[in-house]
Amino acid sequence: MIGFVFPGQGTVRVGMGGWLRRDPVGAAVVARADELLSEPVSQLCARGPLDKLVDTSHAQPAVIACNLAALAILRERGVEPDIVAGHSVGEISALCAAGVLDVDTALRLVATRARLMADLPETGGMTAVLGLTPQRVEELAAEAAGPGEPLVVGLENAPDHTVVSGATAAVERLVALSGAVGARKVVALKVSNAFHSPLMAGALDGWAEAVRATPMRSPRVPVVPNATGEPTTDLPTIVDALITQLTARVRWTATMRVLADAETLVEVGDSKVLAGLLRGVGASCVSMADPAAVRRLRRPEPAA
Template sequence: MIGFVFPGQGTARVGMGGWLRRDPVAAAVVARADELLPEPVSELCARGPLAKLVDTLHAQPAVTACNLAALAAVRAAGVEPDLVAGHSVGEISALCAAGVLDVDTAFRLVGARARLMADLPVTGGMTAVLGLTPQRVEELAAEAARPGEPLVVGLENAPDHTVVSGAAAAIDRLVASAEAAGARKVVALKVGNAFHSPLMAGALDGWAEAVRATPMSPPRVPVIPNATAEPTTDLPTIVDALIAQLTARVRWTETMRVLAGAGTLVEVGDSKVLAGLLRGVGVRCASTSDPAVLRRLRRPEPAA
């Protein structure tokens, strides 16, 4: 069984997608992204500037363009997934791999998501806490929160790697308590806002409208939504989870436990972040950012 995983916004960097622009099949997908998105992403990926590339409005479409270009290259090698998942905005790429969305629709949907989130006022941020369990971090976040200053677990990336998301003042309080509780490391993330938290609620109605207006097909293979971490082929469940994901926790640790049952795992995109997280829990995962991976995946031609 082959599982595909797709990275999210945090993997955007200048120079991303270089090998994809050199592959004819993948390059055609990047060119299509440039045609459909409000602003072309290929030049931005190649040369930056970094500040513009990592901005939410551009980072989400740029990462999605690389993800779907890599997906096209893997498919051209004759490989299809039996199970898919995507981290945060990577879930849109996973839905494309599962046949729920076509490529054009995926680009339009991610453009809408990026715009809705970028239009919100910046009211908070995100901070990674390493060395404590998600349960302990959740307790500390609840203690640090105040009325009008929410703080929640936004991402469960690994058993000892949790990201909190919420109001800046609440994050300041959590940093002190997490260090006192024995956290190995506490790092502020360079993101535009408090994603996957109640502070994204202002975009939720617009996002729900965009998702429900998007043409979708039943998945050909199971999808593991971030909000549930449970494989499903039920389209209404997938739609509801995709909407909820904007403010809900990304349950990646639970997702990795499900993915561990796949015989082969491939991070599809120009990133090794998810492969690293999976290796951290003892699960092997290749990445298409390594050119040798495609050669290993390529199915041999039938014997004459």
């Protein structure tokens, strides 16, 4: 069994997707993204500037363009998944891999998501807490939240790697509390707002309308949505999970446990982040950030 995992917004960097754009198949996908998006991403990925690339309105389309270029390269080699998942906005790439969306539709949908989220007022932030369980971080977030200052667990990235998301003042209180109870490390994320939190509610109606208006097909293989952490081939469940993901927790630890049964896991995009997280739960994952690793990939022959 082959599992594909797709990275999200936190993996963007200047120079991303370089070798994918040098491959003719990958280059064609990125060129198509440049045609469809209101602002081309190829030069932004290649040269930056970084402050523009990491802006939500550009970062989300950029990472999806790279993910889809990587997917096209695997497909051209005959490597197809048996199960898929994507981290945060990477879930749109996963739906493309599962046959729910075509490439053009995925690019248009991520552009809408990015615009809706970027248009919200910047009232919050996100911070990673390492060395504490998600349950302990959830308790601290509840303690740090205040009236009109929500704070929640936005992402469960690994058993000891949790990201909180919410009002800036509440995040600052959480940082102080985490240090007092022995967190190994606390790192502020370079994001424009509090993703996967109640502060994204202002974009939810527009996102729901866009998702429900998007043509989709039933998946060819199971998808593990962020909002549930459970594999499904039911299209209405996938649609609902994609909508609620905007304000809901990313249950990546649960997702990794589902994927760990795959004989081969591939991080499809120009990133090693998810491969690193998977190692933390004892699973090996090939990263397409290494072109040599991609050349070794082959679709397993069916058993006799």
